[in-house]
Amino acid sequence: MKISESRDLFPFLKSGSIYMNHAAISPLSQLVLNKINDYLNIRSGSQAEDFNDLMRTASDTKDKLGKLINCEPSRIAFVDNTSNGLNILAQGLDWKLGDRIILNDIEFPSNVYPFLNLKEYGVEIDIVKSNEGVVNTNDIEKLITPQTRLVSISYVQFLSGYRIDLEKLGEVCRKHNIIFCVDAIQALGAIRLDVKKCNIDFLASGAQKWLMALEGTGFIYLTEELQNKISPKYVGWTSVSDAWNLLDYHLTLRRTAARFQNGTLSSIGIYALNASLSLMLELGLDSIEDTILDNTGYFLSALRKSGFNTVLTVSTRENLSGIISYKPEKSGEVFETLKKNDIHAALREGVIRFSPHFYNTKEEIDRVMAVLKQI
Numbered sequence: 001m002k003i004s005e006s007r008d009l010f011p012f013l014k015s016g017s018i019y020m021n022h023a024a025i026s027p028l029s030q031l032v033l034n035k036i037n038d039y040l041n042i043r044s045g046s047q048a049e050d051f052n053d054l055m056r057t058a059s060d061t062k063d064k065l066g067k068l069i070n071c072e073p074s075r076i077a078f079v080d081n082t083s084n085g086l087n088i089l090a091q092g093l094d095w096k097l098g099d100r101i102i103l104n105d106i107e108f109p110s111n112v113y114p115f116l117n118l119k120e121y122g123v124e125i126d127i128v129k130s131n132e133g134v135v136n137t138n139d140i141e142k143l144i145t146p147q148t149r150l151v152s153i154s155y156v157q158f159l160s161g162y163r164i165d166l167e168k169l170g171e172v173c174r175k176h177n178i179i180f181c182v183d184a185i186q187a188l189g190a191i192r193l194d195v196k197k198c199n200i201d202f203l204a205s206g207a208q209k210w211l212m213a214l215e216g217t218g219f220i221y222l223t224e225e226l227q228n229k230i231s232p233k234y235v236g237w238t239s240v241s242d243a244w245n246l247l248d249y250h251l252t253l254r255r256t257a258a259r260f261q262n263g264t265l266s267s268i269g270i271y272a273l274n275a276s277l278s279l280m281l282e283l284g285l286d287s288i289e290d291t292i293l294d295n296t297g298y299f300l301s302a303l304r305k306s307g308f309n310t311v312l313t314v315s316t317r318e319n320l321s322g323i324i325s326y327k328p329e330k331s332g333e334v335f336e337t338l339k340k341n342d343i344h345a346a347l348r349e350g351v352i353r354f355s356p357h358f359y360n361t362k363e364e365i366d367r368v369m370a371v372l373k374q375i
Helices: 003-009 011-015 030-043 051-069 082-092 113-121 137-142 166-175 267-283 285-305 331-340 362-374
Strands: 076-079 100-104 124-128 148-154 179-183 202-206 218-222 324-326 346-348 351-354
Touching: 003 267, 003 285, 030 267, 051 076, 051 218, 051 267, 076 082, 082 113, 082 179, 082 202, 082 218, 100 113, 113 124, 137 166, 148 166, 166 179, 267 285, 285 324, 285 362, 331 346, 331 351, 331 362
Parallel strands: 100 124, 100 148, 148 179, 179 202
Antiparallel strands: 076 218, 202 218, 324 351, 346 351
16 A cells, blocks of 8 residues: 555545644544454454453564564563653662763653652752754763763654654763663654664653554563663563463563563553554555655745744754644644644644644645645
């Protein structure tokens, strides 16, 4: 299937709406709806307990996630959201008084609070100052001290859309023997990411944004080396290597990342994610990224030619993502006018944020621009 043909798979498009809010939550494709309906029919019928099919689907979903980020499926664990995924890392390490963590001042709170919560252990947080929506790798490296143990950053910043050079930052972290953690929720499904090439030690992401699946479903990736340094603060019956030997209480954790899956998984969420990933892999991850970045460049150029001040001032393709933002004087009124014209965007911190996906078109961007110019 070609990307141009994929619009037929999204029911909401039949209404004529323009949806450019994938950085918040994505509409579901018909493929995902079909998978969800199949699951509900099974759960409401005589084969309500189809555990084996769930295990097969969960395994296949991890295979697909491995293709998405270039890792072995054994290095992936399902979680319910990005925040809880990051808390596995934050609470699992053996922190010492005076240890330091580097964050930045434009992160989404999910990638801040789990680490701020470590101050009770004597951990210090260093904040890199951004510049016009950009977090500079050189500024991060300048803050590194012998006590720095971890750097955590979003691959794509939620407000500006800035995409940092993960490969360069990964090299910096590796050089200084620092744990490299990435919040990937604003990238995966839109922008390619290779955890091995970028020397990423830990990654967390939810599935409801660019991955176009359900809330309450997400995953983490971590290296085996880092896993051996993490002491899980929560364990459950499926965390152990022999889970089905129910009355033999030996706390022998699984050797894979699945040790962080403590119990019942979000079955419906895994089925939905599997269907969405199948579509993306069929369309081609490179084709999806190219389409999104072409639209981003087109949208940014149109805004600037019309005199709108965009939040992100850089224009290099390597630093762009699927997010385009600008800050009008009366952002609330602009946002309400967009809604009245059936244009779905987001209002964050006084910023109007657009986030078109692969099925959005330049014609839709032109229609949005026409409304903005009228305002």
